[in-house]
Amino acid sequence: MSTHESVAPATGTERIQQHRRYLMCRPEHFTVSYSINPWMEPSRPTDTARALQQWQTLYDTYLALGHDVDLIDPIDGLPDMVYTANGGFLIDGVAYGAKFRFAERVPEGPAFMEWFAANGFDVVEPAEVNEGEGDFLLVGQTILAGTGFRSTGDSHREVGEVFGREVVSLTLTDPRFYHLDTAIAVLDPVEGPGGAERANIAYLPNAFDERSQAILRERYPDAIQVSDADGAVFGLNSASDGRNAIISPRATGFEAQLRERGYTPIMLDLSELLLGGGGIKCCTLELRGAVR
Template sequence: MSQTTAAAPRTVTSVTADQPRIQQHRRYLMCRPEHFTVSYTINPWMVPANPTDTAVALSQWQTLHDAYRALGHEVQLIDPIEGLPDMVYTANGGFVIDGVAYGPSFRYAERMPEAAAFMDWFSGNRFEVVAPREVNEGEGDFLLVGNTILAGTGFRSTGDSHREVGEIFGREVVSLRLVDPRFYHLDTAISVLDPVEGPGGVERANIAYLPHAFDEQSQAVLAERYPDAIRVDDADGAVFGLNSASDGLNVFISPRAKGFEAQLRERGYNPVLIDLSELLLGGGGIKCCTLELRR
């Protein structure tokens, strides 16, 4: 595991239950799963022999979309493309900070055609697009926590993409190695709960994570940097409980992640339960279907 520092890290304060949770406005990119199916295997969740129901996937996705809108968040859509069933997992389509979109470069051939579609969408919607040189799968493996980028490697994005993302955005990058193939993207093992700055530029960073999804060195880094983080158990991780989205107050999670739900309530968050069990058949959940557009 490598750790690259592109900017001096800021002070991170403890975040406890007695501090008020602050809802932040979000802008998201989503894609209707009109062509959703599982016809190939590129992660342990995908079993083509198991039947999928596109109508159910669409209904569950719509519930998530409508929940975002109901809470005041903006949702923009990219058109689905026939033959690219994984486009619904828009988090892998790029990583966006301050109107700059770092494009994806997918590891598997089945998803490679998505890259051009996402970068065309960014360009057509007035984002500055940076084409990748290294293999990376966007916000699936890059998570912004305050002023720091947590970057995953081990299964999809390469370590060289961590250097590249740091150069593009000029931010501290902390590399974390995933070791459990079920949690092949960083956003399946870490949930960013409070990615906002407090008074005086002091970060109110708060995360939840699944310890055993990482190697020992990465676990040590997370424990040192985020001592007050919520540590989630395997039962909740196995239903993609950590593959969630948060606006700082409302945390959109799987209804099957009962332990994580209780932990969030204890910390003063409002869990919003959204069932995406059909899309989990493709190895994706709430965060996989949600790409944050930071302008």
């Protein structure tokens, strides 16, 4: 498949593909019947068949790249289950469950936790409001944690206690970027010596308050800073295996930046699912740890 062919890195850096295991959910019941973010307009028609087709292309792309994909059954009446990234946060076989902010999504939390338990994960039921990998991103040994619109600051403390890792709190200020995974992309999990040179994150500076921007500049001085134009088309809501980065075809500037750093961009349109406020990463929850 031509989109998966590697290009010679402009920097001479050889990116290393790493195996991933993901959880996805077919958007069989996808629609926009309520509004809990600026992208959702119930008056705008949605095409479930088109959403399924676009989702299937993402699923097939992961398999073509050699990754494993598990599926959770969709539930009628829960159209946002397709956004599996919000269903929990998993490291080393432990699943910290989600506790959704809005009533429309609350039933998803138990459904995901049941799936985690049935598939060999040790489940921790949350006490604090959090929306899983939507607001928690693992970079090396550090958890970057978002707040401002969905997950609460108390969940940052709780996730740190669950996993015994450093948590860096970042505050989102633009309602279009209501989850951390809409404003930061983890391109490579490496952190520490050599980590900055590998540009292991990309982010949208204007999605954050000044304190958070300063933290990101200090911790990741060589990270890719994405333009407002590319952020506005959900360019950062992407998935990377350390070599291949699946991104929106409209994020043309980000595509060029990735190529310059030695990544192989794969352009994939999820425009129908963006009507619900979700993109590539929203549809993709990383499963770390438990045996299949």
